[in-house]
Amino acid sequence: MDEEQSEPGPEGPDEAQGAEETEEPRAGQSAPDRPERPEPSGEPEPAAPDTPAAAPVHHNRVNQYFYGALDAPGAHFGIGAGDSASVRRRAVGRLDAGEADALLAPYVEPGCFEEAAAALAQDGVVVLVGPPGIGKRSAAVALVAKAAEGTEYVVLSPGRSLEDLAEGRVAFGKGVGYVLIDRMRETASGTADFDWRRVRDTVRDHGAHLVITTVHPVDGDAPGSVRHVSWELPDLAAVLRVRLLRKRCDADTVERAVAGLPDGCGVAEVAEAAGRIARGGDPDEVWQDYGSGAAEPVREWFAAGREPREWAEVTTLAFITGAGYRDFETWQERLEEWVAPTFPVLANDEETAAAHRRDADRRLSLGRNVLVAVEKRKDGALTRGALVFAHPQYRQWVLQELWAKRSTAYWNGVRDWLTELVGTRPGLGVQLSVASGLALLTRPAFDEVDENYLHPWAAGAAGPAGQSTATLVLQFMCLDEGLASTALAVGRGWAHSPDPAVRSAAAAAFSGALGVRFPTDAVNVLLRLTGRSEEAEPALAGLVALLLECGEDTGAVLRPLAYRLRALRTTLTGHHKETVLGTVQTVLGARDPRTGRLVGASLLDGDPGQSDRFAELWAGVLESRPRRAWALRLLHATLRDLTAVTAEPDPAAVRFGRSLGAVLTDRERWHLSTALRRTAVRPAPETAALMETFLIAVLSTED
Template identity: 35%
Template sequence: MTELRGAPAAADQGTPDEHRTPADPRTRSETFDGENLGPLFNSFQGDVHIQQAVFGASGPGTASPHQATGRVDDKDIRGALEHFVRPAVFDVAATRLVADQIVVLRGRPGIGRRSSALALLREVTGDALFMLSPQVTLAELSTRDYNAGCGYLLLDRPANQEAGDSDFEWLLVRDRLRAQGAFLVVTGSSARAWDDSGVAQLAWAAPDAERVLRARWSVPWPPDEAESLAEALARIEFVADAVALATRLAAGDSVDSATGHLDSRLAKEVAQWFDTGPDRTSVATLAALAFTTGADERTLESSTAVLLRHLDRHVPEPPVEGSEGAGLAQHRLLYNRNPLIRRVRLPTTFGSRGALVFADPGHHRHVVNQLWTRMGVAFWDALHDCLRDIVALGDFFERSTAFGLAVFASAAVEEVLPLLVEWSRGELGSAGQRAAVYALWFMARDDALSASALQIATAWSKQGNPAQRWVGATAFGGQLGAQYPHDAVNVLWQISTQPHTVTGSVELLFGKLFATLVHNGGDAEFVLAHLRAKLDRFPPLGRRPELRRTAVRCTAAVLSATDATSGRYAFVSFLDHAPDRLLLVARLWADVLLHRPERQSGIRTMRAALESMGRHEGDPRPRAEALGAALSAQLDAAELAALRQDFEAFLDRKGTGIGPIVAALLAALRTNPSDK
């Protein structure tokens, strides 16, 4: 196999020799389990600036700005509706929502269905709005409880669920909503649309692009550019394109510059390049770049060589008469001459490095679309073999390949899924499993793909072999769980009660999920509340001691979780933003510290967290004292004395002494609750 050398992303990943072709990854002893979760999460969360520079501000590389389940933040609602433009059928949908308390909007992603759903609900209620999991069934919708006066959104119902829908089931959902006084807007991408079942199911379309533009950029159009602007607006298909155009124009870009980034123009540029009939190497280079975006020249050239080798096997190139004795191919001239490729500089540990990316991040998706439209099965077989070879070559390749697959999934998820299934099962070793997790995380960051990623991870978690179940669970511990925390918590709890079915320690993923939610500003409290409910349901002397132990271990993992980038303890950061939840956190700490098998590790974690506060805050002693006071309120006098004694004994054994922060905690623990 052609030698490949790694192209580090956020930081240099070691010497080039560490990235040379490894032995068959299926024979490697390395395992993908709880012992190596740290690098997985660190490399994904820790290189956001790299992802933005390489992958751009659109597509799977961009974090969705909203959580996909749970209560919709008021700020998010205001942002979505600030410049909202009503589509043509909005008033019809609003009328039916008032009458039936449910309406279904059908149309493809990117046309503003979510903002339309929020706007419709705000037409009928000023109360709280909640997002439901796309995996909920009509049967569940017709039996669940709703809060009277509140609004609910169910976005992107999967097509496989819609195929089995019946009019009767929809009527049951409508009747349930009417009985409980709630409102529901559902969106789906199925082309099925009708309005005669008692539940309105409307074909949705994007609002007029010019109205969207004028809502955000109200200045008079330049007379000499009005015609070209009108032509550009006529080609816009997605709301985000019109919004981006308005943003660029408002920032002072010329019309020509601003319209140059429109999806329709980028699609045309890519199609025109392919129409010129580029040679085999040029096509292979662009295909390789789609799965190694951000690589340096050596890495891209070597990756292209691997793809060409597999193409020679799957799609042999007929010999060209007179080609013998030709000079050495000047591969790097291809990069200079290709209008779809540009060079950038990316930061590294030791400064910066050169990298090759698409001229516009939007070109990436259209290159993959053109390849999928034009190339036959043999080409894709060769590409699959190439990806199997390069994914095992280091962290950069795991992530770049995963990102490429996420982009490819927007064109043909059915072509991507077999590879992800193969890798998730461990058939390419731990590298393939990590790449499968990364791919689901990238898909979760694209509103058009997140529901598919949720379905895939759920299926793996519940039905796969132990290795695949662990991969699915790991996906829920990161970006996918941040998008769908309710699904994530339910899946992780189910698997944690069946540890024999996976190859890793699932309780660690509760901690990763909590840390990810805190890092992203998501609903981290939901994780704590879920574990609080489990601890209350399974008391220390109850009938299910094994579930009590599971709940305590998961809680301990949450309290010991740290942020992947700052290293700060996640529960401390959580309390920064939710100081009124100190009692909840203290109750969880009490359950962990009173559970003897977790006592020593709990004390060790608390001491480390307190010392970490000292590195990240000015004077953390008041916070340490507050935590100690809240903790002491959960313990009786005997428990408090025993905990204080064990804490001091632990410090004595370590020989580190009692610092001022720990002393503040211990001082609060000396207060007897009965004296308060």
């Protein structure tokens, strides 16, 4: 069995999500090896309610910054460019009606659509193979919409293996359409056709339909049991017309837009451009930012003969955008030192090279560079100049041209320069810029980024700032639908590493955007890492906070933890129970790093559907005698913070009280009523009133 996937446990009606199921361990299944947690000798004195139960770690602050103040200077990540909207929702689970309609209403079928539809109708499974940007995701939804009996569609994780699909680890439902976007490449197997046949039979036996997309061509002969269809780009002019006519654009605008459609566009680019034109953008100006319209000025610039200084200018700007002149020139000069050996005129005479760097008037050179612009940015009452690309889209094309035209020796210098730069802890602004640049570089050169930056930095080659920058690269990759599954594969690989520093980076990555996009994968990884990384438990707590902030299902974390507590409830003690209780304790004690408020208080108000699961976690620690004093004081602090996060705390307190009372024994209910009042020393009047409301609700569940 793949270490990342565990057997699903029994699920009650409330856990059956009809979507990407949260995988639970078997009852009694042991946790991964970890150092034994010492048994407390008595009731420990907990942190005071005003003291954070667990200080937010550096990685978590980076993740919060990424969400709270995303700044991707000069980045262009397809739909939602420069915006975190796409990364704020999960990429798996049930596809809601609004998103399905948005994909299906303007859909234009390519010529290969009917072939795939026929294969899906016959076999129940079909695989769409092709490069990014040709509309495979929309096609997958359109295909299951045509074949499935109902209108329920579920997106599965790209990390699902053929074994997962064949062995029932996905609860396929009759009449439901399933799509698995950007399936990861698996190790070549001599039983590939047999494995695909098992997947086909499982899906058909359940009366479901499954469409899988992948960028990886089949090695050798395609499996005969499941059709692999080479996908084609639809007629982009038709895609553009449909979208503009649906927005009621006038005929002249539509024709101008179609006539100006440049070569080299993908479906996502056409969709984004259509949206801008429909909102009033001039078609001629809009198309300058897409396809060959955006690439041509960059290609023309590189086609001319360029001085070493100019190569350094655009390389520096590709990774550091938005800096002022002084910082930019300092970093550029340092880059020139690293790459000087790759230019013969400089490599042959170090004295000449040093004089060249010393005498260069970089500011005049930047002013003559047509790819560079100075943007005026407000900084309080002041205005400062920030060096950026003349058009944001230039950045990705500059990186592609640099990769195509500069040698390995040059990129070795860039690697050493960036490693040195990030190691100096230059601040979050520079980290974000470097991370977004590396995320863009993964498109033409993923192996370069993975082998020279992601893994070494995650291992600590550039210090703590390098580790957090590596996790930010994965967060930025999640902004791009075509790169999100690759980021997931990298994060899963980190989690398998024997290096504790790399596993720590994995925990940080899955507590951020990667965890929001792929919550089931994140929880599976983090629960396994609780035995191998000190940051796994805080990462689970951080993931709860981010899921809540993004309006996503916090039950992705709470359900498996509650399941584990139920499986161990009759166990008096033991290593596995202590591990689970320790994880639950960390989650309950988590605080929002920005507000200092307990995440649990916000959860009671913001995600009322999880009240029962949340209560099960509380019951677990309240029934653990060594943790009871800590739990009582934290429960009081949670009720106190509830009065701060909402103007109407009573409904949440009543709901939580009834849920908690329902899972406590009669003895535990009365003990809670007495002990909680004794724990609360001189509570504020509003907290005291809310505590009484809560306790009345707890006792109202008495048999």
